[in-house]
Amino acid sequence: MSESLTCDVVVVGAGMTGAACALYAARAGLGVTVVDRGPVAGGTTGAGEGNLLVSDKAPGPELDLALLSHRLWAEVAQELGGAVEYEPKGGLVVAETPGALDALRRFAAGQRANGVTAAPVPADRLRDLEPRLRDGLAGGVHYPQDAQVMPALAAAHLLRASGARLLTGREVTGVLRGTDGAVRGVRTDRGDLHAPAVVNAAGPWGGELAARAGVSLPVLPRRGFVLVTEPLPPRIRHKVYAADYVTDVASDSAALRTSPVVEGTAAGPVLIGASRERVGFDRSVSLPAVRALAAGAIRMFPFLSGVRAVRTYAGFRPYLPDHLPAIGPDPRAPGLLHACGHEGAGIGLATGTGRLIARVLTGQAPELDLTPFRPDRFPPTSGEAER
Amino acid sequence: MNPREPSGARPGPAFTVTFDGRPLEALPGQTVAAVLWAADVVSWRSTRVAARPRGVFCGIGVCFDCLVTVNDRPNQRACLVPARPGDVIRTQEGTGHAH
Amino acid sequence: MRTDLAVIGAGPAGLAASLAASARGVRVALLDAEPEPGGQYYRRPAAGLRARRPRAPHGRWRTWTRLRDGLAASSVRRLADHHVWCVERRPDGLTVHALLGPEQEQPAEVHARAVLLATGGHEVVLPFPGWTLPGVVTAGGAQAMLKGGLVVPGRTAVVAGTGPLLLPVAAGLAAAGVSVAALVESADPRRLVRYAGPLVGKLPEGAGYAAGLLRHRVPFLARHTVVRAHGDERLTGVTVAALDAHGRLRPGTERHLPCDALAVGHGMLPHTDLAEGLGCRLDGPAVAVDGEQRTDVPGVWAAGEATGIGGAALALAEGHIAGRSAAARLRGTAPDPGAWAPAARARARLRASASALDAVYAPPGRWTDRVTDDTVVCRCEEVDAGAVRAAVAGLGAGDPRTVKLLTRAGMGWCQGRMCGPAVAALAGCAPTPSRRPFARPVPLGVLARPHADTAGPHPTDHPAGTGPSTDHPAGTGRPADRPTERGPS
Numbered sequence: 001m002s003e004s005l006t007c008d009v010v011v012v013g014a015g016m017t018g019a020a021c022a023l024y025a026a027r028a029g030l031g032v033t034v035v036d037r038g039p040v041a042g043g044t045t046g047a048g049e050g051n052l053l054v055s056d057k058a059p060g061p062e063l064d065l066a067l068l069s070h071r072l073w074a075e076v077a078q079e080l081g082g083a084v085e086y087e088p089k090g091g092l093v094v095a096e097t098p099g100a101l102d103a104l105r106r107f108a109a110g111q112r113a114n115g116v117t118a119a120p121v122p123a124d125r126l127r128d129l130e131p132r133l134r135d136g137l138a139g140g141v142h143y144p145q146d147a148q149v150m151p152a153l154a155a156a157h158l159l160r161a162s163g164a165r166l167l168t169g170r171e172v173t174g175v176l177r178g179t180d181g182a183v184r185g186v187r188t189d190r191g192d193l194h195a196p197a198v199v200n201a202a203g204p205w206g207g208e209l210a211a212r213a214g215v216s217l218p219v220l221p222r223r224g225f226v227l228v229t230e231p232l233p234p235r236i237r238h239k240v241y242a243a244d245y246v247t248d249v250a251s252d253s254a255a256l257r258t259s260p261v262v263e264g265t266a267a268g269p270v271l272i273g274a275s276r277e278r279v280g281f282d283r284s285v286s287l288p289a290v291r292a293l294a295a296g297a298i299r300m301f302p303f304l305s306g307v308r309a310v311r312t313y314a315g316f317r318p319y320l321p322d323h324l325p326a327i328g329p330d331p332r333a334p335g336l337l338h339a340c341g342h343e344g345a346g347i348g349l350a351t352g353t354g355r356l357i358a359r360v361l362t363g364q365a366p367e368l369d370l371t372p373f374r375p376d377r378f379p380p381t382s383g384e385a386e387r
Numbered sequence: 388m389n390p391r392e393p394s395g396a397r398p399g400p401a402f403t404v405t406f407d408g409r410p411l412e413a414l415p416g417q418t419v420a421a422v423l424w425a426a427d428v429v430s431w432r433s434t435r436v437a438a439r440p441r442g443v444f445c446g447i448g449v450c451f452d453c454l455v456t457v458n459d460r461p462n463q464r465a466c467l468v469p470a471r472p473g474d475v476i477r478t479q480e481g482t483g484h485a486h
Numbered sequence: 487m488r489t490d491l492a493v494i495g496a497g498p499a500g501l502a503a504s505l506a507a508s509a510r511g512v513r514v515a516l517l518d519a520e521p522e523p524g525g526q527y528y529r530r531p532a533a534g535l536r537a538r539r540p541r542a543p544h545g546r547w548r549t550w551t552r553l554r555d556g557l558a559a560s561s562v563r564r565l566a567d568h569h570v571w572c573v574e575r576r577p578d579g580l581t582v583h584a585l586l587g588p589e590q591e592q593p594a595e596v597h598a599r600a601v602l603l604a605t606g607g608h609e610v611v612l613p614f615p616g617w618t619l620p621g622v623v624t625a626g627g628a629q630a631m632l633k634g635g636l637v638v639p640g641r642t643a644v645v646a647g648t649g650p651l652l653l654p655v656a657a658g659l660a661a662a663g664v665s666v667a668a669l670v671e672s673a674d675p676r677r678l679v680r681y682a683g684p685l686v687g688k689l690p691e692g693a694g695y696a697a698g699l700l701r702h703r704v705p706f707l708a709r710h711t712v713v714r715a716h717g718d719e720r721l722t723g724v725t726v727a728a729l730d731a732h733g734r735l736r737p738g739t740e741r742h743l744p745c746d747a748l749a750v751g752h753g754m755l756p757h758t759d760l761a762e763g764l765g766c767r768l769d770g771p772a773v774a775v776d777g778e779q780r781t782d783v784p785g786v787w788a789a790g791e792a793t794g795i796g797g798a799a800l801a802l803a804e805g806h807i808a809g810r811s812a813a814a815r816l817r818g819t820a821p822d823p824g825a826w827a828p829a830a831r832a833r834a835r836l837r838a839s840a841s842a843l844d845a846v847y848a849p850p851g852r853w854t855d856r857v858t859d860d861t862v863v864c865r866c867e868e869v870d871a872g873a874v875r876a877a878v879a880g881l882g883a884g885d886p887r888t889v890k891l892l893t894r895a896g897m898g899w900c901q902g903r904m905c906g907p908a909v910a911a912l913a914g915c916a917p918t919p920s921r922r923p924f925a926r927p928v929p930l931g932v933l934a935r936p937h938a939d940t941a942g943p944h945p946t947d948h949p950a951g952t953g954p955s956t957d958h959p960a961g962t963g964r965p966a967d968r969p970t971e972r973g974p975s
Binding site for chain 2: 532533538588589623624632634635636638640663
C-alpha cells in the first residue's frame, strides 16, 4: 500500500517527545502527522520510569527547560492526570557522607537561586519523609516539584489528545529536500508524507534520521536497566536517589556507572534504576549492571533485600556529548527541526520541548533562548553532506 | 471414592496445620495446595485490585495464582511448597505485605 | 560447582540427555526445580504418600523405571530443588544461576562448559467469562495435583478445551472417583482419521483413555466449548454450547452443566526464557535447533518441549540426540549422526505426528468473540478484555508489548506466561516472544550479593541439594546472610 499525504508538519517518532510536539503543534493550529517505524512508546519512552525531575538539573539551560516543562506538565495533568498516572510525589536526594551532603546542599542552593524549591532535610528528619530509609545517612534535600508519570500512557494519551494522524509501523527512509535545500516532507516505506516542516523526535535514533536528511547529529544510545519488583503496598513515597546520581548523569564515561534511584509506583511495584553505559543498541541483560542496581537500592532501603525482582529491562537514552538536547530548527536543512537527545530526562522535558517546537513552527518567539540547544553546535563528522 | 485409592497410597501418620486458624489434616509429602484441596478449600488468596478469591490454577508453579501466606511468609506458591507439621497457613490479602 | 554439561530440567528430555552424555564420559549436572526427577510427565505421588501402585495414575512405567534406574547407576550429579532463573554467558563458559528449595531465597551457581536446555513447556488457557473462579484449573494442573498429591479439585468436574491432554486428564479424574460430567472438546477428533499415517502409535494410547472414559460413562462433546463458568466465590457450573465449522456458537445449543471443578486447557507452549536470555534464536514460539539439537549459541543445546511441543516420546529422542552430540563436542570430536539414527528416525516420525495433532487441535476460530469486555484476561494484574481492546482501538497499540505497556497485562508475577497468547489474539496480532531475563522472580538480596564477578572465583559452590531427597530447613522469610550494609564510601 502506498499513499501520499500532505500536512503542516511531520513528527518522526511516536514516543513522549514526539507526542508532546504533536500536542502543542496541533493546539497551535497545525495539521500534524506522527510517524514511527515501531508502535507508540516503543523505544526509550516504553523503557523509562517517567521521571519529571528538576532536582537533578544544575542551573543553566536544561534547568530552565525543566522548569518550563514542570509548569506545562501540571497543566497537562489537569486535563489527563489520572490517565497518565501523574503523581506530584516529590523527590528526595540523600547523601551518604558529610562531604556528599555539603556538595548536595551547595548544588541545591544554586538551584534555589534559579527557581527550584529545594528544602534541606537533616539526617534525623529523613524518616519523616521516607520511613524505610536506612540508618546513618548524612542528610538530604527534598524537592517537592519532582513528579512522575507512566511514560507509555503519557505518550499515548498526549498523542490521542493532539488529534494528530498517527502512522505506526511505518519507517521513514528519507527526508525529502527541494532544489533549494528546503525540507519538503519524508519518504516512508509506504509512501511520501509532504509537509514544509519535519520534526526529528526519534530519540536515540535521532542521529540516524538526521543522516537521512543529510546532516549530522551525534546522538548515541546510553543503555540503562530498570529492575521491577513484585507489587508492594505504598512503602516508598518519593523518588529517592543518592547524591552521586547527578555526577553519574554528567559523566562522559562509556563504562558502566550505577547510582540507585528508587521509587514506588501507583500500580505497586518498586522501580530501581539507574545504570548508564554506552554499548550501542545491545539489549542483552548485563548481570553486573542489575546486581549493582539491586545492591544500591538495598543500601538505601534495607527492606528491599527480601523483596523479589520480577523483571528487568533495558532502554536506550539518547545521549548527546554535552548532555543537552537538540531543540529547534536546523540551519543546515531549512524546515527540519530537532527534538531529541534528552538523554534520561526526555519524559520530564517533553512538554517544554513540544512547546518550544510549536512556537518555532508557528513563527512565534520561544519562551526560552534556543541557542544552547542548537542542533548544529557539534563539530561536523567527516563525510557529512555540506549544503 | 478416595482419590488415593487407585495408587494404593498408605501415607505416614497425618499431621496438623492450620488454615485461617482452622486445624486441617495434612499427609506427609503433600503440598500446601494439596492439603487445602483435600479439605475442600479451593481459594486462599484475595486479589489486590478487585479482592477476588483465587487458588490453584496451573498447579505447577507457573501462574502464581495460588500465592499464600505460610508462617507469615507471603507470596508462597501453595502448589510448590510442601506442608510441614504446625504450618500456619493464612489467606493472603492483596500483595501479602502489611500496609 | 563446576561441570562439563549442565542439563536444565529433569523431565524426559533432560533425563535422556543426561544419561546419554554421562554414559560417554562427560561430567553432567542435572538441575531441576522439583524434589524428584521426572518432570511433569513422570510426576508421581510424593514419596511421603507411599503409593504402592504408583503406576496407576499414569502409564509408561517401564520407560520411567529404566530412566530412574539408569540415573541411579550413572555418575550424573542431580541437583534437585534448583529453580534456574538465568544462564549467563561468561568468557570461560556458562554460569547457571538457581534459587534453592521451594522458598527460592538462597542462590546456587553451576559453572559449565556447555548447557542443555530441557525446560519443558506450560499449558495455554484462553480466557472466557468466569475462568478466574476458584475451581477452574488448568487441565495439566488438575493432573499434576492428582499425580503428585493424590487430590482432586472437586466432586463433579467438566474437562474442556482442546488437545490430546484432555483425554488422560478426564480418565485420571474419573479413575480417582470424580464424577466427570463431560469432556468438552472444541475440535473434531474425527479429523484425526485424516492423519492416521503420522499418528500411528499415538492412537492406541488414546484408545486406552477412551475406553476408560466409556467405563466411567463420561459424555464426550466434540465441537463444543465452555461459554461461561458460573459462580460467585466458587465454581458452581458451566454453560457449554456447540460450535459450527467457523467456531461460532450454534444458536439454541447452550446448556448448563452443574460442576464444582473445571479442568481446562488449550494446548501448550515451550518455556524459552532461559534460551532467550542467552540470545538463542527462536523458531515461532520454540527454541530453534539443528539436527544435533544445538541452538545457534555455541555451547547451548535444547531438547524436548522447549524446542516444540511434541510429547514425551519425542522429548526422549531429542534428549538422547542432544546428550550424545554434547558429549562428542565436549570431547572435541564431531559426533557421528549414524550412531543415533534410530532416535533420529523416531524424532522425524514424532515431529510429524505432533504437527498432525496441532492441525486437529486448534482453538476455535472465533473464541475472542466470546470474551466479554469485563472478562479478566491478565489474571495477575486483573486487566480485563475491555482494557486491552481500548488500548488497541483508542491508544494506537498494535502489538503485545505496547498493549502491555498501556494496560499492565503481562506485567505481574507470572510475567505474561498465562495471558500472553490471549492478549495477542485480542489485540489482533501474532504473539511475540516476551523478553524475560529473569525466568523466575529473584530476591533483590540475592542479586545484590557479592558475586564471582567481584568477589573472586565461585564463592557459592553449593553441594546441598544433591542427594536423592533434599530437606531444606524452613527459612525465616529472608536470606540468612543478607548483604552487609556498606558504610559511607
